[in-house]
Amino acid sequence: MRLHPMMRFPTLPLVLAMTVALGACNKDTDPAEAAAAPTTVAEPVEVASAALKLNPAAAQAAGIKLETVRPSSLSEQLRAPGEVLDSSYNTTLITPRVESLIVRRHARLGDEVRAGAPLVTLASVAVSDAQADLRIAEQEYRRMAALGPEAVAGRRIMEARVALDRARAKAQAYGLPGTATGTVNGQFTLSAPHAGRITEDSFVVGERVEPGKPLYRLVEESTVWVDARLPAGIVARIESGRPATVVFNGQRIPGTVLLSAHRTSDTTRNTSIRVEVPNKGDTLHGGDFVEVFFDAGSNASVDN
CATH class of the missing domain: 2.40.30.170 (Efflux pump adaptor protein, beta barrel domain)
Incomplete structure (x- = not known):
């Protein structure tokens, strides 16, 4: 059985039809007209730029903070x-300078005290002797000074003066004032050397304490x-x-x-x-x- 040539290639008529149609489209445009047509070029569009300005209130609301740039170290x-x-440097231990007996407490733990405030009163035999020596030395020197060099030799006046200075130094070494108080009962009071708070209190009334034992700790x-x-x-x-x-x-x-x-x-x-x-x-x-x-x-x- 022999097939017709057109039946062997069924797509050939379709290809020929498409070729004819494309040729007709190309003929519609004249090459001379295409060359003469002006070419359109897009021109650049200028966009106006404006600086962004904020007043202090707006900058604060936005959380913007301006600082000058400076060199810094890591x-x-x-x-x-x-x-x-x-x-x-601001702490003082309140201690007796001589063997003593505690007679009275004037400040308690946690108290705030001013400078010069009385803290504790003590009694001591050694302090009584120092008070008596100071009182006698003061009276003797005043008597010698009243008589004057016309009635008393200068050596006697000098000896009385030295005895007074020695009695004062001994009293001050025990924490007493440098002048006689008019009593020789051996009692003396320790005062606050500066303002502060009592942070330690380690004694009881009637206790006998040795020299240097801390009674109070005073802290500014x-x-x-x-x-x-x-x-x-x-x-x-x-x-x-x-x-x-x-x-x-x-x-x-x-x-x-x-x-x-x-x-x-x-x-x-x-x-x-x-x-x-x-x-x-x-x-x-x-x-x-x-x-x-x-x-x-x-x-x-x-x-x-």
Whole structure:
């Protein structure tokens, strides 16, 4: 059975039809007209630029803050545990200078006292002797001075003067005033050398105490110390005089670095750094545990 040629290639009529149609489309456009047609080029569009200006109120509402660019140094904040201590420069131990018997208490634990306020009255045989010697020496010198060099040799007057000075020095060594009080009962009163708070009270009335036994601990608490502990290798980066921040019960208190201990603990291998802190409002007390933040400086500098 022989097939007709057109049936062997069924797609051939379709291809011929498409070719004719494309040729007709190309003939519709004259090449000369296409060359003469002007070419349209998109011109650049100028956009007006305007500087953004904010008044101070708008800048504040947006949280914008302007600062002058300055060179600054790199720093790192270090954190360390610390303990509050009473400043030794503002602390005084109230002690008798001679063996005594406690007669009366004038201040109690926790009291705030003014400078010169009486704290405790004591009695002593040695003080009674000193009071008597001072009284006699004063009377003898006044008698010699009243007679004058016309009636008494100058040596006698000088001896009376020396005896008076010796009696005064002995009385002052016991904590007595340098003048006779008119009594020789041996009682004397220890007074506060400065204003402060009584933080320790370790005696009872009627107790016999030895010279140097602390009866009171008087602390002026306007300034306290904080000892912070850091590894020995870091301490060298914290210089004396640099600021520090003490945090206690959520309150941040500024302070100043005084010095480092220059000694490493045998057990913890840490070194202590002492910070002086103003104690406004009587916030800090000896024995309180706090956190201390230091700004450890770096030798590097950067231009922001």
